[in-house]
Amino acid sequence: MSTPKFPLKEAQILSNEHKFIVPKKCIKVPADLAVWQKSEAYFEYLGFILALNEAVKEKPLDYQCPQSASVDNVIQMLSKFDEWITEIPPTEQPQRFGNKSFRIWHERLQQNAIEELKQVLPEELHRAIAEIVEYLYESFGNPTRIDYGTGHEMAFLMFLCCMFKIGAFKEDDKVAVVTKVFNRYLELVRRLQLTYRMEPAGSHGVWSLDDYQFVPFIWGSSQLIGHPRIEPRHFVNQDIIECYSKKYMFLGCIEFILKVKIGPFAEHSNQLWNVSGVSTWSKVNNGLIKMYKAEVLAKFPVIQHVFFGSLLPLTPMNNPPNYRGAELNELPQCLNRSTPPATTR
Secondary structure, three states, rough: OOOOOOOOEEEHHHOOOOOOOOOEOOOHHHHHHHHHHHHHHHHHHHHHHHHHHHHOOOOOOOOOOOOOOOHHHHHHHHHHHHHHHOOOOOOOOOOOOOOHHHHHHHHHHHHHHHHHHHHHHHHHHHHHHHHHHHHHHHOOEEOOOOOOHHHHHHHHHEEEEHHHHHHOOOHHHHHHHHHHHHHHHHHHHHHHHHHOEEEEEEHHHHHHOOOOOHHHHHHHHHHHOOOOOHHHHHHOHHHHHHHHOOOOHHHHHHHHHHOOOOOHHHOOOOHHHHOOOOOOOHHHHHHHHHHHHHHOOOOOOHOOOOOOOOOOOOOOOOOOOOOHHHHHHHHOHHHOOOOOOOOOO
């Protein structure tokens, strides 16, 4: 399969007359998924995931890469959101999950996000804020249910995608957007999840990849391709996790899971246990991409919450790119096991 080309250069041809709009939810019934899967938004988003996946191949989190002022500004914005958690401690309440203080945190987000984005973006791009801020609002969890899942993760990724499309992020920012911006986002949402005891949104329990995230496993497995020491079978080893969790996103995810779950790994994280049986990181990466397409991008409970606007429109894509190379169709059998393995590690 040829290297996917996310059309970053389209950002350069957005004219001063481009009409930004407040995006809306448009997927109302399951039958609408067919419209989504043929839309510009679908192929733009998938191309974005694949292009950044290729960009971070074999690159650890401490890889030295260029980053624009907008990258630095988004990281500072996320750090400010993190400070709000300290300022808004969890409320003492009887129920174990869903601390109501998250609603106060989220209300502050809604009150301040527009002004924060004015600090992130150069003045000539402020007219885009009304559109991209909607994705930011959705990126950290639902304040009513006090839950978080792959749909919220997807909203933040769409925000990052839009930042490329308006020209705030540049072509050379692709690596930094994963290793610096997205990794900082993961640190923030993990703290939100722990502090406010957020429920997993739509979790399938032990049979899902993870209660909260998906894409860091894709990009994280790409980082590990060709690693001279760490093979997929090693990521459940405690010494590997301790040595490398700060360098590789995949291992950082495993470290967090082990922090919040108890019991044998094969029982509480069966799908990830199955991944450890795949022979190479390339196969893991390809299998996870196909799994993401099937288990997230093709699921109505997730896509019904997606916003569509001028940057990610629901209009049909003319001559859609072919993201169905042989690699993406070869889901390793061990990702399809229906029962946990008999042995534990």
